[in-house]
Amino acid sequence: EPEVTQTPSHQVTQMGQEVILRCVPISNHLYFYWYRQILGQKVEFLVSFYNNEISEKSEIFDDQFSVERPDGSNFTLKIRSTKLEDSAMYFCASSGDSTGTQYFGPGTRLTVL
Amino acid sequence: GESVGLHLPTLSVQEGDNSIINCAYSNSASDYFIWYKQESGKGPQFIIDIRSNMDKRQGQRVTVLLNKTVKHLSLQIAATQPGDSAVYFCAENRDTNAGKSTFGDGTTLTVKP
Numbered sequence: 217e218p219e220v221t222q223t224p225s226h227q228v229t230q231m232g233q234e235v236i237l238r239c240v241p242i243s244n245h246l247y248f249y250w251y252r253q254i255l256g257q258k259v260e261f262l263v264s265f266y267n268n269e270i271s272e273k274s275e276i277f278d279d280q281f282s283v284e285r286p287d288g289s290n291f292t293l294k295i296r297s298t299k300l301e302d303s304a305m306y307f308c309a310s311s312g313d314s315t316g317t318q319y320f321g322p323g324t325r326l327t328v329l
Numbered sequence: 330g331e332s333v334g335l336h337l338p339t340l341s342v343q344e345g346d347n348s349i350i351n352c353a354y355s356n357s358a359s360d361y362f363i364w365y366k367q368e369s370g371k372g373p374q375f376i377i378d379i380r381s382n383m384d385k386r387q388g389q390r391v392t393v394l395l396n397k398t399v400k401h402l403s404l405q406i407a408a409t410q411p412g413d414s415a416v417y418f419c420a421e422n423r424d425t426n427a428g429k430s431t432f433g434d435g436t437t438l439t440v441k442p
């Protein structure tokens with residue numbers, strides 16, 4: 217069964233450093249998403265992406281965040297200058313259409329020291 | 330602002346019993362609602378969804394009920410099994426918001442053998 221994959225599974229970084237989280241969505245999907253989940257809290261939407269541009273973003277997704285689909289298979293989330301409060305699980309998801317089922321990856325645990 | 334919340338943070342049931350997990354939402358403009366299951370260390374997994382023009386939808390061992398009058402959503406799991414132990418989230422979405430799902434706080438379901 218096709219699945220969303222994410223790398224790395226765990227990323228540790230120093231405050232102020234840039235990180236790039238990588239995702240490989242399901243191959244025939246066209247809509248891509250990033251969510252985050254701070255430990256013990258609910259899942260929060262960050263951004264949705266379609267046709268090589270951002271469709272929707274939340275107030276969390278400020279100028280420090282960016283997304284890119286550099287090739288036909290990868291979807292990345294970049295945080296330019298990490299802060300302590302960026303520590304969370306980051307989930308990538310993809311769907312076949314904007315109202316279709318979203319399939320989530322296993323997540324990347326980001327720890328900012 | 331919109332919010333999606335759950336009535337109880339934890340639920341403990343005996344194996345074989347039926348489970349009911351509740352969710353209250355505040356956005357009457359929501360077009361569809363989704364239930365996700367999240368096991369420890371994994372991303373959310375789609376269980377079932379329901380459009381706002383429906384009041385009931387059944388899947389395999391699961392039923393979702395929607396009461397738009399009181400803005401209430403429930404997930405019923407029949408013959409609960411130990412493998413059902415997880416955190417369950419409800420989420421709401423609109424057809425026009427590019428897949429942005431708003432998640433509730435989550436209910437931890439524990440199934441006792």
